[in-house]
Amino acid sequence: MGRVTTRVPRTRMDLGRAVVDRRPDTVAVEEPLEVRVDGSSVTTTMRTPGDDFDLALGHLLTEGMVASAHDVATMMHCTDVGPDGSPTFNVVEAALSPGVSLLRPARERTESMTSACGVCGSASLDAVRTASRFDVAADAVRVEASVLAGLPDALRTHQATFERTGGVHAAGVADADGTLLAVREDVGRHNAVDKVIGGLARERELPLSGTVLVVSARASFEIVQKAAVAGIPVVVAVGAATSLAVELAADAGITLAAFVREGRISLYSRPDRVPDPPA
Template sequence: MGDLRRSISVIFISLLFSKSVKSIHKIKVKVLRKDGSRYSLLDVVAVEEPLEIRLSVQGFTLRVATTMRTPGHDKELALGFLWSEGVIRDIDSVQSVKRSLDPRIEVSENVIVVELSSGTQVDWSRLNRKVDVQSSCGICGRQSLQSLRNLEINRPKGAIWPSDLSLGTFSKKLSSSQEMFRKTGGVHASGLFDYDGNLICLREDVGRHNALDKVVGWSLNHKNTPTEDMILLVSGRISFELVQKALLVGIPNLVGIGAPSSLAIELAQEFDMTLLGFQRECSVNVYSGDWRIGKS
């Protein structure tokens, strides 16, 4: 077991300080058929590599998290992660988001530094626990309902949906726009729609929480784009963490192709978010906030 851990650690570090920024990778695979025949082909797979996120304030720089992600939109991911974890609460305090230029190491495409203005208050207590993040589940179990309440989140606003709004159209548009999934079949997606059905932002990643953090980061970078009348559609199940991230950026509507967890439902109900699951062409399950749906 010790040798395995050391080997994994070596691979992890070598990937962290590599310069690869590709989101997909081609690999030769063997295909075995039911009749016993076999052949080789080039398969396209989603890249999964670590991204180290550092926070710099008043000349002090700290590694706050390392997440396994698909390269691409890394600056959005870093910004969205810090916001959705409650570490930073004022977007105007962010001076820069850039690749690391640390002279002590080789310039890495897998290290992002978020620099805050002098005097910015940072809730370091939210980072005093586990900071290594798996692509499958984010910082699993780190948050709780009480710690989220401590952030004093405002209930999302959000108007009643237009009577002609069609979620079936939303899911079709999300599916047809997932270029990386079409090539690999191995990534999640988060798409932000307005009430007119326009796909405003789409991000894909091997981690569902990463895909959403990238959308959050995009939203923070586009402060003039209000989130009050937006619908967030995610390609898989809905966890507590996804509801949390959407709430922290003010998104009032969250729809999943899959099922929500019990804690996700509890959180959505407490903050009056409209939460829908099992979205299909002709039906959807409503778990919270049905008043926004109206007659659509």
């Protein structure tokens, strides 16, 4: 596995105090990861090294290319070599199980995929409305408002790389009582979601019924899409929700909560799953 962080030169200027400080700083590593399936490339994304198999599997699942972790027989790093001659581990090769083929081809894109990019450059919006196999709207889970309000702080306690760099997102999946089942970090918020879903999918079958996806960033379309495909009925975001995220959450029957911080919650869809707090 490559480095998660690295040290770089830095000059910090404090204009109010007229102070110039020159010393190394710790920043998050951003490197490309190519995912291949049976020798064919399906995506290349900029990510933070680490949990690459979770990322690869999570991407295949949330993009609707495979239905289960069992559809993937093996995953391995191809030992590609960087300019300095050292291995980079920036290619994951996945082999499908016997008799399994991809359910859909890789999404067509019109530009390279970056760490900030989930559905950026897609040929059409219809191409990314991947139909979930699960009836998320029928999930009977109920989550107390106090649980939702506490999830961002709980997530923050697991963000070790963020504490060192301030430069990565996090995604976690919790049960209805607020217990975090898994947390992953990455420079790309959609990568963090793929990592945490992929990690859980290696331990249990989808759907992830009765769970809550919490993200440290805004709730955009691709975050809600990935939750729907994984069968997650509740999404919590520290930041804002976009119009397409709200539309998709309403269509899929997902409870979408945004601006969840400082004891406040904004519910944009399916508020019936969250009982009103005591007066």
